[in-house]
Amino acid sequence: MQSSSPMDPSTLRIPGNEQADQLAKCGAQEEQPSNSIHYQEKTTFIKTGLKPRQEKDAYHLLDRPGQVALARLPSGHNRLNVHMHRKLKTVPSTTCPCGEEDQTTEHVLQRCNRHEPERIAQWPSATPLHQKLYGGLGDLKSFHIYVCSFIFDTNSC
Ligand SMILES: [Zn+2]
Numbered sequence: 001m002q003s004s005s006p007m008d009p010s011t012l013r014i015p016g017n018e019q020a021d022q023l024a025k026c027g028a029q030e031e032q033p034s035n036s037i038h039y040q041e042k043t044t045f046i047k048t049g050l051k052p053r054q055e056k057d058a059y060h061l062l063d064r065p066g067q068v069a070l071a072r073l074p075s076g077h078n079r080l081n082v083h084m085h086r087k088l089k090t091v092p093s094t095t096c097p098c099g100e101e102d103q104t105t106e107h108v109l110q111r112c113n114r115h116e117p118e119r120i121a122q123w124p125s126a127t128p129l130h131q132k133l134y135g136g137l138g139d140l141k142s143f144h145i146y147v148c149s150f151i152f153d154t155n156s157c
Pocket residue numbers: 096097098099100101103107108111112113114
């Protein structure tokens with residue numbers, strides 16, 4: 001007695017199976033279309049298919065809290081006084097606690113004297129605002145560390 005599983009397809013008598021096998025054998029004996037792809041091309045296709053996708057941009061290389069922090073600060077949906085006063089009326093004025101000017105993203109990232117030590121720690125030389133917000137991965141990581149150093153939003157640090 002044959003010891004094959006009752007689910008083994010080779011033991012099942014499926015109508016048309018033998019006819020399909022016969023047709024496949026006939027087809028295999030016919031002249032085959034020429035294979036015009038050279039070995040080199042094949043390996044290129046395979047390597048391309050196996051390669052990881054294009055390197056992600058710096059934003060997508062940040063961890064999730066970094067992405068959240070980076071999205072909130074420039075968008076204005078943050079805890080800076082300009083937003084908290086104008087939109088939510090939860091603080092008495094738009095002025096930064098340093099008293100120098102409105103507490104905007106640019107002020108905090110570029111000029112606020114209250115955060116100068118943290119700013120110098122992340123960007124020892126003058127760095128344009130655009131580079132801090134949209135630069136390479138190093139800049140974006142510095143941005144996240146900087147923001148978290150005085151905690152705008154505990155959920156993003
Ligand atoms: Zn300030």
